Amino acid sequence: RKEVEQDPGPxxxxxxxxxxxxxxxxxxxxxxxxxxRQDCRKEPKLLMSVYSSGNEDGRFxxxxxxASQYISLLIxxxxxxxxxxxxxxxxQGSGDKLTFGTGTRLAVRP
Amino acid sequence: DAGITxxxxxxxxxxxxxxxxxxHQTENHRYMYWYRQDPGHGLRLIHYSYGVKDTDKGxxxxxxxxxxxxxxxxxxxxxxATSSQTSVYFCAISESTGGTETQYFGPxxxxxxx
Numbered sequence: 001r002k003e004v005e006q007d008p009g010p011x012x013x014x015x016x017x018x019x020x021x022x023x024x025x026x027x028x029x030x031x032x033x034x035x036x037r038q039d040c041r042k043e044p045k046l047l048m049s050v051y052s053s054g055n056e057d058g059r060f061x062x063x064x065x066x067a068s069q070y071i072s073l074l075i076x077x078x079x080x081x082x083x084x085x086x087x088x089x090x091x092q093g094s095g096d097k098l099t100f101g102t103g104t105r106l107a108v109r110p
Numbered sequence: 111d112a113g114i115t116x117x118x119x120x121x122x123x124x125x126x127x128x129x130x131x132x133x134h135q136t137e138n139h140r141y142m143y144w145y146r147q148d149p150g151h152g153l154r155l156i157h158y159s160y161g162v163k164d165t166d167k168g169x170x171x172x173x174x175x176x177x178x179x180x181x182x183x184x185x186x187x188x189x190x191a192t193s194s195q196t197s198v199y200f201c202a203i204s205e206s207t208g209g210t211e212t213q214y215f216g217p218x219x220x221x222x223x224x
Binding site: 004032034042043044045046049087091097098099100101102103 | 150151152153154155158168200207208210211212213214215216217218
């Protein structure tokens with residue numbers, strides 16, 4: 001079983017749609033959680049950290065469920081510019097080593 | 111922008127030749143990392159550094175070595191490149207953001223080993 005699992009997609013949605021991505025992680029001792037965004041042929045960029053109480057940044061909402069070892073990202077009112085691959089990232093707790101999911105690809109169409 | 115550059119950005123080489131990739135940062139970050147990214151895999155850690163001359167192995171370190179003689183430079187060397195090392199290589203630094211250590215990536219180096 002992979003340490004961090006994501007649905008690879010692609011998710012193909014119209015502009016204005018709401019889309020949700022899910023991610024599960026296997027190590028119950030994981031301490032920090034992130035969503036990164038990666039555009040085609042570019043480096044991953046931090047989208048947002050995920051906090052236990054859930055957090056929101058504009059159109060983006062992240063949730064963490066430690067009991068189910070599950071992280072989610074909700075994007076409301078999708079824009080064409082949201083088209084990218086979204087990486088679920090987990091920090092195991094010792095040092096700064098991160099474990100990356102393989103990413104979920106989102107394509108927003110006009 | 112975390113002030114990270116990588117060189118070269120693209121390289122084509124032949125099997126068996128040595129290759130060195132350079133990561134340069136301008137903001138005095140202590141931690142630096144080398145990852146590779148391949149289809150079907152998440153980014154995988156090759157080596158990392160926690161200070162000048164302090165390095166350690168990641169999960170896919172075989173066939174790679176690193177050096178860090180200055181805070182700002184972290185070098186990744188493929189002693190004898192193989193086709194399985196064809197990949198996109200990303201360097202990263204670690205920075206505290208809102209009380210959480212997060213990583214920021216350089217633009218990547220695309221390496222093709224023929």
